[in-house]
Amino acid sequence: MTSFKALRVRLSQGTQYITDLRKAVPSGFRGRPILGSGPCASDCEACRDACPTEAIRLYPVTIDLGRCVFCNACVEVCPEKKIVFTPDTMMGAAEREHLVVREGITEPARMKPSQSLSKIFGRSLKLRQVSAGGCNGCELELNALANVNFDLQRFGIEWVASPRHADALVLTGPLTRNMRDAVRLAWDAIPEPRFVVAVGACAISGGLYEGASGVDRDFLESVGPSLYVAGCPPHPLTFVNAILDFLGIG
Amino acid sequence: MSTSVIVHRMNVCDIPTHNPNAWRDDLTKRFRDGHRILTLFGRRDHDRVLITAVLQAQDRSIVLSRSTVTPEFGYHELTSEFPALHCFERELHEQTGVRIAAHAWLKPIRYEGKTQSAMNEYPFYKIEGKEVHEVAVGPVHAGVIEPGSFRFMCLGEQVHHLEIQLGYQHRGVERRLLEREPTRLTPLVETIAGDTSIAHAWAYCSTLESVSDCELDIEVEAARAIALELERVAMHLAGLSGLAADVGFLQGATTYGRLRTTAINTTMRLCGSRFGRGALRPGGVAMRLPPDLLNEVRGNLNLLRRDLPIINECFLASQTVQHRLRSVGVLTEAQAAELGLVGMAARASGIPIDARQEVKSGAYKVLPIPVAIIRDGDCWGRARLRIAEMDASLLWLSTILALYPNWDCPRKRIGSLAPNQIAFALVEGWRGEVIHCLETGATGEVVHYKVQDPSFRNWMGLAIAVRGNEISDFPICNKSFDLSYCGNDL
Structure with a gap:
């Protein structure tokens, strides 16, 4: 009886492991942001002021992923829709400065293996x-x-x-x-x-x-x-x- | 004001304020009459200390009582007659330096401020005699968990007493809350205890909405409650997975673990974060539920409701599980009441407190959620309570989604904060009552922000529950209470 119950659990469990962790993209995840290369509204500093961790710098706009808490406050205030958070999870870096996201660059910085x-x-x-x-x-x-x-x-x-x-x-x-x-x-x-x-x-x-x-x-x-x-x-x-x-x- | 959580706001001038002796008499009389302590805290006001106590009467109404004391004179302790106050008086002494005469054990709660460097010197209780020994564990533990220090005083293999030392996680949350713009604190509040972000964020939003007279629509209330219940289901699954792993029931560990993935990924679909970060914001929510997503969420809930009973049945029937959990880590109803336990640990010891039952409006009034009570008070009881609460929450979620599938309400603007107000909010998070209390000054500026995680009150419950148990059963007891270290340490 007990083994039958265990089999039912096993059956309901199915196969759960993610086969290719390299290619998996979690749908709906607020991950690596990208910055459009269009100009900002003149004198607009709304994103920087909204950021709770001073992750954003201006002229040109950059986001430091080492500070960002992905709260989405910058996106909500940007009149030009310049900032977009993507579901990409690739946000590791061996160099601190590689965590900085720059305008117009859509791919994450390549890490050089040690x-x-x-x-x-x-x-x-x-x-x-x-x-x-x-x-x-x-x-x-x-x-x-x-x-x-x-x-x-x-x-x-x-x-x-x-x-x-x-x-x-x-x-x-x-x-x-x-x-x-x-x-x-x-x-x-x-x-x-x-x-x-x-x-x-x-x-x-x-x-x-x-x-x-x-x-x-x-x-x-x-x-x-x-x-x-x-x-x-x-x-x-x-x-x-x-x-x-x-x-x-x- | 209508809301799905307990909110109490009043003008500070209307709070009854007594001299220290009269205040103490007032509290004593109320506790003897069956009032329950919700929170007690103080702040420096020039050279005096202003102490605020928030109580709940038996008819569930909220009562505030204040006193201004001179730090050097202080007042005579209340803990020996009302042990539930022990953590409050310890914290009050640590944070304000007020003298609490004749208090037996003013050990710092979290070693903040000046006491930080003295953490290593604080003397633990000692046990002496034949066949006694002490075991020191922590602050770094043998797993991926937060730090805390446990000193076991044992007679042979039996724990005679456990002294818990916390504070390693102290970041300075309460001070930081005052250093930032009060309407933009959500990201910070969400990290007070990151596994119960929704409950803390809701408490914060409620205090702010209360002092700025911001009324929310029922759809927003429902969306918040949905996020809160998803968090409850996810963390109960995480807890049961850990408990199953600790007793060597691996099928439970893996199956509860993967079902938790479904629960947190549902939250992520709604707000972009598996922990509900960014879901709640003052004046509304930042969650979206378009029709295709609604179907996906329903599908996930159906999956949970279909697969959970299968593993629950297996878990509850397993002899390994029963043998390891039954009669282990017992906390009787009397002990739980005396120590002032809250939340699921209290309900597993037979105490029927659940704020979701007490609200007079909002999502839990439209659709009440049945409260689960178990009287056993042991690890087995706490595990079964979590299973019962998940079942109730999943059923509730499916129904409320059908009632309120449209959350497209624009977020309301938080206006200026009314001056000289105190706003108290209590949210029944998965661990228990999360309390935030905000006080504004003469120009509407925030003069005090008090945060209280249920862990703050429940840690002593764990210390008492392991007495007389085998020391090898401690991990199970600890996991069954599932308390937050950072929530206590702030």
Whole structure:
């Protein structure tokens, strides 16, 4: 009887994994923005003023995905419909400045795989996640990577419990003062070679909490991230594709 | 004012304000009469501290009571007679420095401000004797979760006491809320606790709409409630998936996990974010429901209603699940009431509080949602409660969508905020009551913004529930309460 019930669940489950994570586009997702190349209304600074994280600069217009929280406020105020958020999830970068979206450029910046890291971690990468002020949005999306849909393990990439078993530190949250010691301890416990991945606007730039009273970003100033994964929170596909590009997989 | 959540607004001049002793007597009398504490907070007002208490009477009406105290004199504690106040008095002391005489345990809630550097020095309780030992866990845990520190004091394998230390996630939310333009706080509010963004955003919007006299159409109320119930379903699925994984019932872990994907992707179709970011905005919603999307949403709800019962039946009949969850992490009704637990943890211990039942207008009045109550108070009860709540929410969602399929209401403009007002909003999020309280000054400027996540009140429930349990059952107990770290730490 019990096995019959289990079979019913199995039948209802079907096949859930996304076969090609490289090509998957989540319909309806507010992802990578593109900027039209048409002129702005004269003296219009509405998008910059509406942005809660100072992600937008003017003359010419740029959007920094390391700060953007994808709230759509800029789109709502733009009289020229210059800003469009697309469902594209490709928002990983190895260089901080590659997160800046510029006018008239519709394709994401190509990431150059790291040759040295690719050789070591290309077939097996163990990640230790530490949240330091993360709101559980990034954490839930990172957890989702291990579910039946995204199945990150198919690439030999896995979450591990101990930093001693890890190759990289995946940071979420703006880095709180109260987590300063714990983040440093976790990093010190990871054997070399190792690197830091900053996930989400908070970790990359401080985001909505840049300069907030409980935030201390000294760690990231001394140990710069090797990989940036943008979003608020980043879609699991953003993370997968960033890691695969970084290590030159697939 | 008509709204689907509990909102109470009044002129600050009309709030009864007492001297400290009379205020204390007033509260004591009210609590003895069966009033329930909703929130209690203070702020510095020149060299004095202004304390505001918000209570709910047995007839569900809201009562405010205020006092102005001198920080050095303070007042005599209330926690020993009314333990539900323990977290409020600890927070009040931490945030304002007011003396709370004879309070037994003024441990900081979140080590904010001056106490931040002192976090490592704070002494945990100690246990001494034969066969006793202590286990320290955290702040970094063996999973992809937020940080918090747990100190177990054990007799053999049994937990004698658990002391929880939080604050690692403290970002400075409340101060930041005052540093920004009050009508443009939604993105920030959505990250107070990112797994219950809709509830926090709704509470924020309601306080703002209340002090600016902005009335919403029922279609907007329905759209907000739909987002809130989708969030409830998604997070209950996430919780059950985690619980199933923790007891080694892997079919439950994977199936609840993929059904959660369907739920959050439905939210994404409506607003562009799997967590409902950007769904609610002051004066309305930024969600769209064109006819083709309506069909897709209905299809997803039908899928959930078809597939969920199959895995629920399997989960509930599994001996592994029953063996691991039954009689583990028990919190009796008396304990839950005494500690002032709220939300699903309270309802799983037999306490019938659910704000969705108490509203006098709006979406939950047009179409009431049945409240689920379970009396067991154990992990099994909390798991079954979540299953019951999902069933109720899914049925409710299907019906309300048929009633209000058209959300194309233009967003209303938030005008200037009325001066000298206090606006209190309470939203029944998936964990429990999310409370925001906003006070304006003489020119309509925001002088205080208080945020309260249900986790703030429920953490002590977890500490008490694990007493007498095997330490190895802690992960299950923790997951069954499913509390927020950042929601507590702010």
